Amino acid sequence: MSLTSILSAEAIESAVKDCQEPNSFCYKKFFKLCGLTSKSPQEVKDVFSILDEDNSGYIEESELKFFLQRFVPGARTLTEAEAKSFVSAADDDNDGKIGVEEFQTMVQS
Template sequence: MAFSNLLSDAEVTAALDACKAANSFDHKKFFKSCGLSAKSTDEVKKAFDIIDQDHSGFIEEDELKLFLQNFSSGARPLTDTETQAFLKAGDTDGDGKIGVQEFATMVKKT
């Protein structure tokens, strides 16, 4: 698990179990239940680096779709509806992607 040095396996498993069904993902609940919202800003930035698969400095739509798989390879992809809602929640400047500061703000708002 990519987050094993940052989050507890039990919390991640519980967070993933809570959103197994399609269209059940809620980023606020997920960040809180996996423990990410309680982490320091530096730790949240480390999480961002894991999710930013192409290391572009942004989390784009295709990376958001596979968001849960960063926590467990067997996790489901987000639906298009979930992906769009997630992107809309994090993309405060309207550029179609989530930057590190936008991500940190979104995680801490939970």
């Protein structure tokens, strides 16, 4: 399964272009622009499993640095501050990583 089987390539491209500058990434805006906020809970889970590169059941900060590259190869990496902010915005249980339920809540809130 690929992200483009769930989200349109055009929407993904637009979302990635919107945050090309370092420290310009806003997860809420990104999820909206790429169309993820309008997807079903199952589709959001499917996107999570694609982003969970090591299949640990969590998206760790190290994986988040390459978040944009999972959408578009060659996209920039997130800055340390962006990755930390992303984790802290979703990490309800303070374990330093994002679980699937936390990701769903973040996307659909």
